[in-house]
Amino acid sequence: EDKVVQSPLSLVVHEGDTVTLNCSYEVTNFRSLLWYKQEKKAPTFLFMLTSSGIEKKSGRLSSILDKKELFSILNITATQTGDSAVYLCAVPRTSSGSARQLTFGSGTQLTVLP
């Protein structure tokens, strides 16, 4: 059974700190890994990673994948209070159909204090 594990479960930092969120996975026939940010409403898409060692970057957020060690990290530099959210990691599940169901981790609750 596919598995996605995120750590830490929660994290409290002060504005300006840098944080690293972890996601490890066990899936059959890995294709990609996705990161989402969920504030009080629906998750918003951040990154999709398919290749090892290639960093994806968007502003202060960046992410990288290690397919050998089966994990990904999400970095946020110079954190702001607006970064407070649950960060979700997901991996498309192996499926015989054309739709890929996502297996989600439990998320990391990040709280950034002013």
Next chain:
Amino acid sequence: SQTIHQWPATLVQPVGSPLSLECTVEGTSNPNLYWYRQAAGRGLQLLFYSVGIGQISSEVPQNLSASRPQDRQFILSSKKLLLSDSGFYLCAWGPDQETQYFGPGTRLLVL
């Protein structure tokens, strides 16, 4: 650009009442569509997915059902709600087999 709509945003229903949540997608054709539920403090659980009109796959047994009467419309229903059906219901669409984009969600409280 593509947008996904869900309504209502919030719903309070008594136990035993029926349910109908609607999701529509604009700006794309033949998307993969998904219904998720997120219970308080828990992760996202996939309920149903659809690869085309009238094609529904169920992930977990439950008293909910889904239908896709049109290409870009996905409906989640129940004939009789249970207390345990309370949660945050999210519809998502996917342009391909890998990526999914979520709608704004419906908060359902069953009393």
